[in-house]
Amino acid sequence: MKGIKRLAQDLNISIGTVSRALNGKSDVSQETRARVMEAAAAMGYVPNQAGRSLRKGNTNAIGFIYEGEVGTTGHGDTFFLGVFSGVQDVLSRHHLDLVVLPCPRDDDPTEHVRRIMARRMVDGLIVSATRRKDSRIELLNRAGIPFVALGRSSTPGTYPWLDLDFAGVAGQATDRMVAAGHRRIAVAVPSNDVNLGFVYLEGYKQALARHGIAFDPELVLRVASSEEGGYQAGHELLSMDNRPTAVLLIYELMAIGLYRRLNEAGVRPGRDVAVVGFRESSLSRFLSPTLTSYRISLRSVGVMLAEALLASMPDYAEHYPMGLVHRVLPLELVEGESDTTFVSAAGRRERDP
Amino acid sequence: MKGIKRLAQDLNISIGTVSRALNGKSDVSQETRARVMEAAAAMGYVPNQAGRSLRKGNTNAIGFIYEGEVGTTGHGDTFFLGVFSGVQDVLSRHHLDLVVLPCPRDDDPTEHVRRIMARRMVDGLIVSATRRKDSRIELLNRAGIPFVALGRSSTPGTYPWLDLDFAGVAGQATDRMVAAGHRRIAVAVPSNDVNLGFVYLEGYKQALARHGIAFDPELVLRVASSEEGGYQAGHELLSMDNRPTAVLLIYELMAIGLYRRLNEAGVRPGRDVAVVGFRESSLSRFLSPTLTSYRISLRSVGVMLAEALLASMPDYAEHYPMGLVHRVLPLELVEGESDTTFVSAAGRRERDP
Incomplete structure (x- = not known):
């Protein structure tokens, strides 16, 4: 026995x-x-998982749909590793396993989700890299599969989501630049339709409006979320007649390429052009100059994602009486050396006292 | 019907x-x-995957055991994303799914594998972050589970493995430094027992021996595989009485911290100290100076891993008549700006003509 x-x-x-x-x-x-x-x-x-799955009709696995391209997620992979760890902390309470389901590069993301559903691989899903209009969300909604979205979407439905405060960070960074005397502030956002680009840009625009600065579409640099995208942003910045004195980056890896392009032109980031990144990481701490950016605990993002998902699943809901979670997570400023310059009203650049 | x-x-x-x-x-x-x-x-x-699994006794899923910490893998996550994509190319031929099974940070890697086996989540496994002595490999060997190791191990058994040519790259990089006139060449390797650290160091030692240069243990910098580890390596380098004129880095992210520490001391990487990294990536192309490093197609690593695994599984072996794969994959030099200095016999540093 x-x-x-x-x-x-x-x-x-x-x-x-x-x-x-x-x-x-x-x-x-x-x-x-x-x-x-x-x-x-x-x-x-x-x-025995396979046996139990058929008897109970579930798999005791939770899937995390993961797209490899930083361009579609706006996050590097160390971001996801931290998040996975928090998700696993919660799942282990219920003997649920996390399985990460990377969407093949040349696969259609919606077909990928359809296949996962058809194969009954998981009981619930965490969906990342949400698009502004996201047909995966439509599909999961119709099928009644429990899921939580990491990143808002304008696709309707009664599903839980969490998001990082892209609008808040863009707004705060803009406020910070304006307070330092900058008026021409560029912003580098993804060239594709990942929703966080829209949200970030909206935060930037609203902050400009608060300060009575007209929005100039020329200052929106649409580039890849990569070192190369940052290099491209630097190039566009340098080629402008009335060069911006500050630039906000939606993705920290962009700083590497931006710094390089500026240095090539003898323009020093942090002294000649103020730079603010998005998420603080060991990268931002060790660049020269260190990158001013915003901090969030990735493990806690993972914990909240998993709890929001379980709260929406009948078998676990009573452990998580939080209802339908729609939550925007704040980030905390970490000052670096990349934006210590201030610009006087006359437009002359001076070193911050 | x-x-x-x-x-x-x-x-x-x-x-x-x-x-x-x-x-x-x-x-x-x-x-x-x-x-x-x-x-x-x-x-x-x-x-219907769940139904088929019980009838056939398998899951049609292949697992990829993934450890989050760069310190244990020696690779960043963009490395794995590229590899996953190649694995999926092969698996899709057989309607097999790739499920990535991240080992929770505070979980014992061997217990993690034991749980995956007990839950019968997958038909075969790709095991990464191999240790010099790896009890996961022992466990899988005993249980007769098909698996392939990404990274050699000294744990015995008749299992397929693939590895990047860490010894070859360390040897070539050392040869290159010696040819440029360097005699005191430091090397930064992981501080833990991940096997690639041993292999890399061995390649470096053998190259020194070929050139009649005595191995100096002081020049081995054992640091974390991260920006911070690179900063630490830079710090140790600067504090040596007889400062090395060149340094080899086993992990490209180390360059960020190393460059910062050197710059803080007014020592310019690429001019005052030659630097060579391991794997070429968009990071190495956009740093200042660009990092001399070695290129490999990640997708092809993934393809080879999946094929080596399937070749060891009775259901698929006849499609892949390659026997037991033990293969070390070469990498190709990509010259950067980080090691263009050469040191004359007199020890005076000059700019490469």
């Missing part, structure tokens, strides 16, 4: 209770669950 | 043949397979 039957006998409780305890059901007391888990761990018991 | 039965009727071939064609079996002709695939796609048929 082995597995669940032996556990039940050893613990002198019913097979049904053991099963519900192992599956994280809420009608089992914390104490019983702890006893079962401990005994299961001691005897090295792990449920 | 739907699914496989309808396909068989529409195409007027047996259900068994349709099934074998859908499962990528080799006893079905290319022509028949193409007809079945086309018809299946036209009617939107996708096999």
Whole structure:
């Protein structure tokens, strides 16, 4: 005799209770669950996933749809690694596994999701790299598959989402530049239709309006979210007749290419042009000049994503009585050396005292 | 009537043949397979994965064990994204899905693999971040689970592996530095027991021996595989009495921190200290100075990994008659601006003509 039957006998409780305890059901007391888990761990018991999947109609796996191209996510991969770790912290409470499902580069993202659904690989999904109009969201909505979106979308539906405060960061960065005397502030955003580009740009525009500065479309640099995109942004910046004195970057890797292009032209970032990045990382701390940017705990983003998803799944909802989560997560300024210049009213650049 | 039965009727071939064609079996002709695939796609048929898994005893998924910390893999995440894409190219031929299984940061890597096996989540595994002595490999060997290792290990067993030519790159880079006149060449390697660190260091030592240069343990900088590790390497370099004139970096992100630390001290990388990185990437192309490093196609690494794995799996072996793959992949030099200095016999530094 082995597995669940032996556990039940050893613990002198019913097979049904053991099963519900192992599956994280809420009608089992914390104490019983702890006893079962401990005994299961001691005897090295792990449920047969494939068998359980058919019997219960679920897989005990949560999928994370991941697109490789930074251009579509706006985030580097260290971003996702931090997020995965937080997601796993929550899933492990319920013996759920995280499986990351990278969308092949030449695959259609919607077909990728359709295949995952058809193959019944997971019980719920975390969808990243949301588009402004996202047919994956439509598809999941229609099919009634539980999911949470990392990144807002204008595609309607009653699904949970979380997002980083792209508008808030763009607004704060613009305020900061204006306070330092800058009036011509460029902004580098992705050239594709990833929604965070729209949100970031909107935050920038609204901040300009607050300060009575007219929006100049010439100052919007649409480039790839990469080192190369940053180089391109630097190039466009340098070729303008009335060169901007500051530039906001939506993605930190852009700073590497931007710094290079400016240095090639003898223009020093942080002294001749103020630069502000988006997410603070070890990259921003070790560039020269260090990059002023905004900090967020990636692990906590992952924890919140997983909790928002489980809150929307009938089997787990009562552990997470938070309803339908729509949440914009704030980021905290980390001052670097990249924007210590200020521009006087006369337009003359001076070193910050 | 739907699914496989309808396909068989529409195409007027047996259900068994349709099934074998859908499962990528080799006893079905290319022509028949193409007809079945086309018809299946036209009617939107996708096999029920959970059902098929129990009947066939497999999952049609291949797992990629992925550790988040660059320190344990020696690679950034853009590395893995490129590799995933090549793996998927091969798996899609057989309607196999790639599921990436990130090892939680605070989880024991061996327990992680044990759990994946117990849950029968995948038919085969790609294991990365191999340790010099790797108990995951022991475990998989004992259990008879098909797997391929990305990175050699000294753990014995008859399993396929692929590796990047860390020894070859370290040797070539050392040769290059010696040819440019350098005699005191430092090397930055990971501070943990990831096997690629040993292999890289061995290549460096052998090259020194070829040139009759004594190995000096002081020149081995054991640091984290990160920007911060590079900064630390720069710091150690600057504090040496007889400062090295060249440094080899096992990981390209280290260059960011190294450049910063050198610049802080008024020591210019590429002019005062020659620097060579490992893998060429958009990072190395946009740093100032651009980083001399070595190129490899990540997609082709992924293709080879998947093929080596399938060659070891009874269901697919006949498509890949390559036997047990043990292969070290070469990389190609991409010259940057970071090592254009040469040192004359007298030890005086001059600009390369």
